[in-house]
Amino acid sequence: MAILKIARMGHPVLTRLADPVADPTAPEIRRLVADMAETMQDAQGIGLAAPQVHVPLRLFVWRGGAGNVIALINPEIGPVGDEVEEGWEGCLSIPGLRGPVPRAARIRFRGVDIEGRAMDGEAAGLPARVMQHEMDHLDGVLYPMRMTDLSRLGFTEELARAAAARAPAEGPPR
Numbered sequence: 001m002a003i004l005k006i007a008r009m010g011h012p013v014l015t016r017l018a019d020p021v022a023d024p025t026a027p028e029i030r031r032l033v034a035d036m037a038e039t040m041q042d043a044q045g046i047g048l049a050a051p052q053v054h055v056p057l058r059l060f061v062w063r064g065g066a067g068n069v070i071a072l073i074n075p076e077i078g079p080v081g082d083e084v085e086e087g088w089e090g091c092l093s094i095p096g097l098r099g100p101v102p103r104a105a106r107i108r109f110r111g112v113d114i115e116g117r118a119m120d121g122e123a124a125g126l127p128a129r130v131m132q133h134e135m136d137h138l139d140g141v142l143y144p145m146r147m148t149d150l151s152r153l154g155f156t157e158e159l160a161r162a163a164a165a166r167a168p169a170e171g172p173p174r
């Protein structure tokens with residue numbers, strides 16, 4: 001396994017449409033997923049999409065509730081219902097920044113795993129947000145492009161300082 005270099009905002013790989021994975025069970029895809037998992041853990045991220053490691057393919061990994069890494073290949077995601085929630089997001093390709101992003105509160109997802117088995121299910125809360133964020137990477141979309149008020153985009157440190165000054169009991173935004 002290897003820790004891969006993460007592309008930062010401005011690199012063209014982050015704004016193109018990624019290609020479908022032809023064979024999800026191919027050894028090179030297994031290796032890529034293992035390397036992405038290691039890269040994500042090393043960078044302390046909760047999700048990572050293949051374009052972020054300069055590979056324009058439709059797959060991403062995220063950290064499940066039990067700390068396990070889940071990979072979804074050729075994913076499809078759609079909202080369930082029309083409830084939208086705002087939540088703070090960051091991105092390993094935009095280090096140091098955070099911003100509030102509206103996302104579908106509940107989603108349905110499907111795709112395949114590295115064994116080629118069909119995966120599908122529903123998600124809400126943080127996993128739903130992470131999957132929507134990672135799915136956007138496959139379509140060349142970065143979270144600031146989803147923000148409705150760019151004046152709230154900021155450096156994590158400054159946002160934490162401002163939040164602490166405003167309401168010491170509340171703590172920093174996540």
Ligand code: NI
Pocket residue numbers: 090091092093133137
């Ligand atoms: Ni990201």
